[in-house]
Amino acid sequence: xxxxxxVAFSLFVTTHALISGCGGDDGGTPAEVxxxxxxxxxxxxxxxxxxxxxxxxxxxxxxxxxxGDTGADASEPLKTVFVIMMANHNLTDVQDSGSAPYxxxxxxxxxxxxxxxxxxxxxxxxxxxxxxxESGSNLGITNNNDPSSNHQATTDxxxxxxxxxxxxxxxxxxxxxxxxxPVSDDGLYAVRHVPMLFFDDVTTDSTYxxxxxxxxxxxxxxxxxxxxxxxxFIAPNICNDGxxxxxxxxxPSISTDLVKSGDDFLAAHVPPILSSQAYLSGGAVFxxxxxxxxxxxxxxxPLPFVVLSPKAKVKHEGTLAYTHSSTLRSIETIxxxxxxxxxxxATDLSDLFTSFP
Numbered sequence: 001x002x003x004x005x006x007v008a009f010s011l012f013v014t015t016h017a018l019i020s021g022c023g024g025d026d027g028g029t030p031a032e033v034x035x036x037x038x039x040x041x042x043x044x045x046x047x048x049x050x051x052x053x054x055x056x057x058x059x060x061x062x063x064x065x066x067x068g069d070t071g072a073d074a075s076e077p078l079k080t081v082f083v084i085m086m087a088n089h090n091l092t093d094v095q096d097s098g099s100a101p102y103x104x105x106x107x108x109x110x111x112x113x114x115x116x117x118x119x120x121x122x123x124x125x126x127x128x129x130x131x132x133x134e135s136g137s138n139l140g141i142t143n144n145n146d147p148s149s150n151h152q153a154t155t156d157x158x159x160x161x162x163x164x165x166x167x168x169x170x171x172x173x174x175x176x177x178x179x180x181x182p183v184s185d186d187g188l189y190a191v192r193h194v195p196m197l198f199f200d201d202v203t204t205d206s207t208y209x210x211x212x213x214x215x216x217x218x219x220x221x222x223x224x225x226x227x228x229x230x231x232x233f234i235a236p237n238i239c240n241d242g243x244x245x246x247x248x249x250x251x252p253s254i255s256t257d258l259v260k261s262g263d264d265f266l267a268a269h270v271p272p273i274l275s276s277q278a279y280l281s282g283g284a285v286f287x288x289x290x291x292x293x294x295x296x297x298x299x300x301x302p303l304p305f306v307v308l309s310p311k312a313k314v315k316h317e318g319t320l321a322y323t324h325s326s327t328l329r330s331i332e333t334i335x336x337x338x339x340x341x342x343x344x345x346a347t348d349l350s351d352l353f354t355s356f357p
Contacts, residue, residue: 076282136341181209
């Protein structure tokens with residue numbers, strides 16, 4: 001019955017917009033018209049109007065059912081999370097850069113972004129930041145070594161929390177094959193960018209590992225078939241996340257424009273997420289950079305950070321201080337999990353949402 005009502009309302013909105021356009025006034029976008037219609041009964045709030053605008057902005061990304069109505073439901077509780085982990089750029093490298101048109105003209109218009117998101121102080125190089133996002137601490141790791149030397153026995157980390165709570169999870173890594181637990185670098189794939197692979201309870205059971213750490217090429221199918229997990233971690237290869245090099249393997253574009261490589265990756269992979277049922281019915285996408293610029297002395301930031309969600313504050317610029325502990329705390333809050341280590345001390349990301357969680 002709910003679906004019939006939504007379809008009928010979508011047809012009304014589209015027809016209303018077309019009729020209004022005939023009179024010389026374009027009537028606004030379908031999302032704007034929907035906002036006007038909702039306002040006539042006195043029930044539309046400022047938050048609903050903001051989300052209508054966000055739906056209109058998201059249309060540019062392809063998150064639409066063909067009628068101009070995205071179908072996003074801001075009343076749904078947050079229940080599915082996507083984390084896309086980018087790398088090695090300060091906010092000033094990306095924001096207002098001509099090399100990042102998708103970030104600047106689509107993502108910032110469709111969601112909320114932070115201007116004071118940093119790594120935990122001095123937490124470098126990149127691997128410790130991935131471990132932090134998974135566990136709330138770098139667990140003493142201060143280098144980029146493989147799991148063979150940096151593996152951890154603790155079970156107090158995010159994906160095992162999820163497993164124990166019967167909440168599904170998957171990591172999608174670019175450049176791996178489907179028949180292995182990818183615990184070492186391979187070409188442009190960097191294992192240090194898939195944090196759950198540093199925990200023994202994930203990797204010692206090869207079957208479990210292979211079932212949960214999958215090639216990025218499978219994401220589109222899982223989205224279209226609505227079989228994605230509730231927590232999804234997405235790791236581009238070193239060309240597409242902005243790193244550019246990995247222990248002797250160099251991205252072909254390192255002499256050109258790594259900001260553009262990352263922006264092109266987002267432009268290709270974010271729209272299918274935004275048009276998925278998992279996103280439209282209570283989804284949140286966190287686009288996170290691991291650390292700031294600098295090959296040998298990386299910066300703490302500020303880093304680029306964007307939240308996309310039917311419940312995100314559209315075009316909101318958040319100025320509160322955040323770290324990876326804030327993202328972990330927010331994910332654990334969404335899923336009702338205990339707060340790990342520094343996540344218990346962090347400011348959550350609720351300022352970037354109209355309601356949270």
